[in-house]
Amino acid sequence: xxxxxxxxxxxxxxxVAALALSMAACGxxxxxxxxxxxxxxxxxxxxxxxxxxxDQFSQRLVDAYNKSHxxxxxxxxxxxxxxxxxxxxxxGSKSLPxxxxxxxxxxxxxxxxxxxxxxTSDVKALPYFSNIAQSHITVASYQDKIYAVPHKLDSSVxxxxxxxxxxxxxxxxxxxxxFADILDYARKITALGNGITxxxxxxxxxxxxxYTLFPYAWADGREILSDGGKKVDINxxxxxxxxxxYKQLSDEKLVDSSDKAQDGATWPANFLAGxxxxxxxxxxxxxxxxxxxxxxxxxxxxxxxxxSKTSTFIGGDVAGISATSxxxxxxxxxxxxTLDENAQVEIIAKNGDLPGRTDLTGNKxxxxxxxxxxxxxxxxxxxxxxxxxxxxxxxxxNGPWVATIxxxxxxxxxxxxxxDGQAKIQxxxxxxx
Amino acid sequence: MSLTTTRAGAGTPTDAAVAQRRKRAAARRPxxxxxxxxxxxxxxxxxxLVPLAILVYMSFTDWPLLAxxxxxxxxxxxxxxxxxxxxxxxxxTLLYTAIITVVLYLVAFVMVAIANSxxxxxxxxxxxxFLPYVIGTAAAxxxxxxxxxxxxxxxxxxxxxxxxxxxxxxxxxTPNKALFTVISLVVWKFVGFQMIVLLxxxxxxxxxxxxxxxxxxATTFQQLRYITIPxxxxxLALLTVLSVTGSLLAFDQFYVLTHGGPxxxxxxxxxxxxxxxxxxxxxxxxxxxxxxxxxxxxxxxVIQMRLLRSREK
Numbered sequence: 200x201x202x203x204x205x206x207x208x209x210x211x212x213x214x215v216a217a218l219a220l221s222m223a224a225c226g227x228x229x230x231x232x233x234x235x236x237x238x239x240x241x242x243x244x245x246x247x248x249x250x251x252x253x254d255q256f257s258q259r260l261v262d263a264y265n266k267s268h269x270x271x272x273x274x275x276x277x278x279x280x281x282x283x284x285x286x287x288x289x290x291g292s293k294s295l296p297x298x299x300x301x302x303x304x305x306x307x308x309x310x311x312x313x314x315x316x317x318x319t320s321d322v323k324a325l326p327y328f329s330n331i332a333q334s335h336i337t338v339a340s341y342q343d344k345i346y347a348v349p350h351k352l353d354s355s356v357x358x359x360x361x362x363x364x365x366x367x368x369x370x371x372x373x374x375x376x377x378f379a380d381i382l383d384y385a386r387k388i389t390a391l392g393n394g395i396t397x398x399x400x401x402x403x404x405x406x407x408x409x410y411t412l413f414p415y416a417w418a419d420g421r422e423i424l425s426d427g428g429k430k431v432d433i434n435x436x437x438x439x440x441x442x443x444x445y446k447q448l449s450d451e452k453l454v455d456s457s458d459k460a461q462d463g464a465t466w467p468a469n470f471l472a473g474x475x476x477x478x479x480x481x482x483x484x485x486x487x488x489x490x491x492x493x494x495x496x497x498x499x500x501x502x503x504x505x506x507s508k509t510s511t512f513i514g515g516d517v518a519g520i521s522a523t524s525x526x527x528x529x530x531x532x533x534x535x536x537t538l539d540e541n542a543q544v545e546i547i548a549k550n551g552d553l554p555g556r557t558d559l560t561g562n563k564x565x566x567x568x569x570x571x572x573x574x575x576x577x578x579x580x581x582x583x584x585x586x587x588x589x590x591x592x593x594x595x596x597n598g599p600w601v602a603t604i605x606x607x608x609x610x611x612x613x614x615x616x617x618x619d620g621q622a623k624i625q626x627x628x629x630x631x632x
Numbered sequence: 633m634s635l636t637t638t639r640a641g642a643g644t645p646t647d648a649a650v651a652q653r654r655k656r657a658a659a660r661r662p663x664x665x666x667x668x669x670x671x672x673x674x675x676x677x678x679x680x681l682v683p684l685a686i687l688v689y690m691s692f693t694d695w696p697l698l699a700x701x702x703x704x705x706x707x708x709x710x711x712x713x714x715x716x717x718x719x720x721x722x723x724x725t726l727l728y729t730a731i732i733t734v735v736l737y738l739v740a741f742v743m744v745a746i747a748n749s750x751x752x753x754x755x756x757x758x759x760x761x762f763l764p765y766v767i768g769t770a771a772a773x774x775x776x777x778x779x780x781x782x783x784x785x786x787x788x789x790x791x792x793x794x795x796x797x798x799x800x801x802x803x804x805x806t807p808n809k810a811l812f813t814v815i816s817l818v819v820w821k822f823v824g825f826q827m828i829v830l831l832x833x834x835x836x837x838x839x840x841x842x843x844x845x846x847x848x849x850a851t852t853f854q855q856l857r858y859i860t861i862p863x864x865x866x867x868l869a870l871l872t873v874l875s876v877t878g879s880l881l882a883f884d885q886f887y888v889l890t891h892g893g894p895x896x897x898x899x900x901x902x903x904x905x906x907x908x909x910x911x912x913x914x915x916x917x918x919x920x921x922x923x924x925x926x927x928x929x930x931x932x933x934v935i936q937m938r939l940l941r942s943r944e945k
Contacts, residue, residue, distance in 0.1 A: 284910040308913075312696065403893055457782040459805040462891065465784070591912045596891040597717070597899060598911075605895055 239532035242269040246296035247533075249274065250282040252483065253300065253351045253516050259546050260537050268536075270529050272298070283590060290314055295521035297530045300350045304409070304589040306338045306517055307428070311587060315339075315346035315519035321531055322348060330558035331538065334513040334583040347519030348534055349555030354581060355410045355481040355512040356574050357502075358488070361495035363388050363395065363476045374499035377506025378444045381477065385453040388476035396469070397453045397476040400445055402608055404463035405601040406594045409584070410512050411479035411501065412604075415441045417510035417582050418503035428586030429632050433603065434621035439614065440504040442607040449608055459609065462596065481514065482574050485551040489568075498570045500577050513581035515553075553578070588631040592624050599623035690919035701916070708920035717896065718921060721904035728811070728900065729879035732818055736875055739819055740826040747827060748834055758831070762824035769821065773888035776817045780804060780889075807897030810890050814898060817885055822878075826871055833867030834860065869940040873933065880929060901925055 249257040254276045261274045275296065277285050283305065289295045290312070301309055309315060322328060322336075322345045332349045339347035361371035367387040375381045385397025401407040413423055419437040424430070448454050455461075455469050470478040471487055473494045479501060488496050500509035518537075520530040536542060543554040548564040553575055560575040586592065593600040603620025607613045691708055693701040712718055747758040764772065779785040780803035788800040803813045841859050850858070861868075883902040886892060892899035892907070905925065909918035 283913075287910055287913060403891075455783070456800045456802060459802055459894070460782075462893075465781070469783070588912070595907070595911050596893055597896050597907055601893075602895060 239528040240268050240270050243526045243529040245272045245526055245529055247272050247274050247298035248296045249300040250279045251276050252279050256351050263546055293523050295523055297524040297526050298518055299521045300516045300518040302516055303338045303583055307587050310341035310346045316522050317344045319345045330556045332555050335517050338583055339517045347517035350518035351515040352553040352555045353482040353515040354574055355414055357479045357499045359477045359497050361497050374497055378504045389453045395474050396455050398448050399469055399475045399478050400454050400458050401461040401463050401466045402458045403460055407463045408604045409593050412441055414501035414510040414512050418508040424584045424586050431624045434617045438617055442613045446608050482553050489551050511577045511581040513583045588627055592627045687919050691923045693916050695915040708917045718904050721899045721901045725901045732879050733875045736826050739823050740830055743827040744830045761827050764821045765824040769884040770888055772821050773885045777889050780813055810898050814885055833864045837863035873936050
């Protein structure tokens with residue numbers, strides 16, 4: 200008897216677990232999963248993971264949702280570098296959170312591995328479906344199914360410090376128009392001395408390179424990643440011109456001395472402190488720039504070397520419901536709420552961030568400031584690169600793209616660096632596809 | 633080897649009853665002994681042997697994160713031979729182990745000389761040298777990362793205000809500088825432990841030996857060569873095993889401080905393994921690397937133990 204009773208506990212737990220698993224599995228296979236007949240705002244406890252790059256942004260959304268709903272979302276912020284690891288380990292042990300955000304460039308990995316629940320019908324049922332940022336929907340789709348929606352939309356642009364422009368005798372209303380201007384202005388601003396540099400670059404950061412270097416080449420008409428992420432093209436004249444400029448900026452010490460070891464962690468700090476003249480980065484620092492009163496700043500689009508065209512990297516994060524979530528309906532309630540006009544305008548746009556819907560780019564906050572308007576308008580020329588092993592090849596600090604950047608900037612031969620990088624990245628794409 | 637002598641007493645019974653009782657006790661002993669070790673055995677099996685078996689199985693499969701693994705024979709091991717990052721990591725790890733073992737000894741000996749002197753304040757030095765050891769490696773590495781930064785760090789500021797440099801050094805900019813920075817961190821953090829162990833060893837050598845040597849007219853060097861070093865032999869053996877094994881498994885300091893850079897020049901075997909598993913998600917190949925590392929460590933420790941034993945004789 201006793202032994203029988205002892206075993207019943209674990210068995211019934213196992214039975215419940217098996218039942219839950221089979222239900223989750225059923226849920227995964229049906230297309231219409233999340234919406235149930237009842238009210239999804241039933242006081243459920245939801246968990247959500249985001250990377251540290253979006254911490255305050257996500258926190259604002261979660262706080263506002265928790266305040267106005269019975270459901271409560273508990274947000275966990277994970278350091279950027281550890282995100283893949285943490286998600287990988289959690290996926291292996293089936294302990295993913297209900298809502299999982301992901302850097303757009305990693306998303307193809309997750310959709311392919313089945314980490315997200317299929318939410319195609321829910322997303323398509325939204326009245327503003329056609330206005331949701333298509334760049335994000337594309338990376339969140341796999342084999343014609345949608346697995347996530349935009350969480351944060353950001354876009355890379357070229358910032359400059361108007362005060363330093365004035366001091367260096369430049370017109371603060373005339374940002375650089377091409378690569379020759381950038382070099383010329385950088386020299387003039389660096390000449391001010393006092394630890395001020397004309398430019399700042401991150402020589403050990405693959406993600407930074409993708410975010411701010413790819414748009415120069417896109418603007419110059421290069422596709423970079425094509426054929427569904429199976430082909431790469433970095434061994435071309437556009438990238439030669441880009442690295443020639445950056446190498447010159449580094450060689451002439453027109454950048455902060457930390458450039459070689461800069462892994463991105465403290466990259467914007469010098470510009471935000473008013474010590475850097477020009478910095479290519481993205482909309483995520485606009486919030487900080489709007490808050491500071493030390494200096495006047497301006498913004499322009501990232502341009503092709505000759506300045507004839509512009510482009511941008513549309514980055515950011517998507518959020519989806521994990522395949523193992525026990526509260527898909529409630530999780531969808533949260534995701535849907537973040538896409539509503541109120542959250543998009545009154546929380547996201549109000550803080551200087553970009554709305555994730557094209558029909559809202561003209562909202563009162565974004566349109567009020569010509570700088571945020573310029574960033575929002577630039578989205579139409581933007582790209583989001585797609586490749587299955589993107590993180591491994593481009594973001595990985597030990598990967599081939601970082602090696603290419605470093606060889607081109609600090610090695611003797613740009614042509615050879617690009618040829619080597621092209622071969623290694625293509626080999627990585629071949630191995631993964 | 634020495635087990636044969638422990639039960640020698642049982643062979644010479646003085647009284648039949650006693651012998652009988654002993655025999656019964658001896659027969660019961662294995663079972664009782666097994667019961668005593670059972671909890672530990674269960675823990676070892678559950679937390680070490682089973683995961684180890686899974687790891688070995690993993691190394692013979694293509695193991696994705698979510699889908700089912702498919703066995704692929706020895707492909708993972710074959711791929712290792714062509715993996716330049718893994719081969720480079722092995723070379724670097726051996727180099728790092730050699731450097732760090734020697735440097736740690738040199739610095740520790742100097743510190744022992746200071747901390748062992750009868751002068752006032754030697755207790756203070758002992759504590760001061762040991763303190764960094766109580767900081768976690770990851771925390772210490774983060775400290776070093778901030779401190780070696782060009783604009784935030786205290787190292788550059790100190791050197792600048794001392795008038796030694798005009799421009800920031802860029803402590804992590806080149807492979808050699810990055811290696812130097814890591815070594816300085818490891819020495820700062822671990823030398824205190826090395827010193828304490830050596831100090832205990834030195835103080836356990838009887839003072840009379842030195843007195844006798846001095847009476848016989850031995851020089852300081854002779855005292856070191858014929859009394860101190862032979863007396864420290866077991867201590868040195870222990871420290872060498874710890875230092876070599878620890879260095880071969882080095883991870884935290886490189887992961888936090890250099891990410892294996894610049895240009896993958898400071899990539900250790902464990903870091904390469906970690907990257908393969910959690911950056912590239914090639915779990916099968918990472919498991920194969922882990923198995924190779926495990927075998928290498930076992931071999932190395934067997935060799936070290938052998939050398940240690942023959943020295944004792």
